[in-house]
Amino acid sequence: MWEERLGAELDRYVDTLLADGQWAAALPPGLEELAALARRVRWLLTPVEPSPHFREALHARLLVAAKESMLAPAVPWHTQHRREIIIGAAVGSVLSVAGLAAVIARLRWTTKSAA
């Protein structure tokens, strides 16, 4: 819990650093060293730009790849849903056999009763 509290103080300080880039006037008490380190990290690790050549080349590659994947023949629905079809057919077969057995059993019982 205390670490969450300290972390929250530090996080607020980092928000100030990132917001205006200035050294914040009020350092969180007991956290001066870590705050100083946060300033150093902020100063040293600045965002970098990918090279324009790389950026454009990758954009072109991705467009080609995207077009190719969209032109690829669609997988037929019966191949896409093969598993469901097999399970459905199996369940249907079992129910059919069970239904037939029930009809035959009932017929026999009816015949026996009539006799």
Place this chain on the structure above:
Amino acid sequence: MPWPEADEALVELAKVDPEAFGELYERHVKRVYNYIYYRVGARRLDAEDLTARTFMQALAHLPRFRQQGVPVSAWLLRIAHNLVANWHRDNRRQIVPLEEAADRLDAGELPAEAAERREERRELLAALAQLPAERQQLIVLRFVQGMRAADIAVVMGRSEGAVKALLHRTLAGLRKNLAEAAQAGQQQLRAPFTGR
């Protein structure tokens, strides 16, 4: 027709329109590149390679992407994070020197200042590389990307409070690594004078 402002709508469009995926790429390439660049020790070529792989994977997984309350940026960063983890695993046994960003001069900076900053950056990146992967991730997302703790929590799959506590532990760990490196450097410098 202008592109939708919301990334979520753009992703749905990208599933059927390659140009829309291109727009998605343009919106997020700098963020993904920056994340990877600092996670691989400022090695530009590796950063470019992994950035390319991130977007290729995103494209491959696009048809199966489902909106589940996770921002598109978080989805892309997770792909990048996994690729970086694999990269570290593959490079673990090699001594991988940090790449010098030799051509990099920040605006208004003199070459001497740039050299000093470059050296300090190398020290910091070396200390950062010794931290566990998720702490490195936190530093990059918080300081380089400027993401807020609440958004980082979504990327990392943690609570906002846990992210803030981790920030404290991470900076404390970084301070320790830097102090140890400085001490090791001083010992090396002293050695010739003591005859050791």
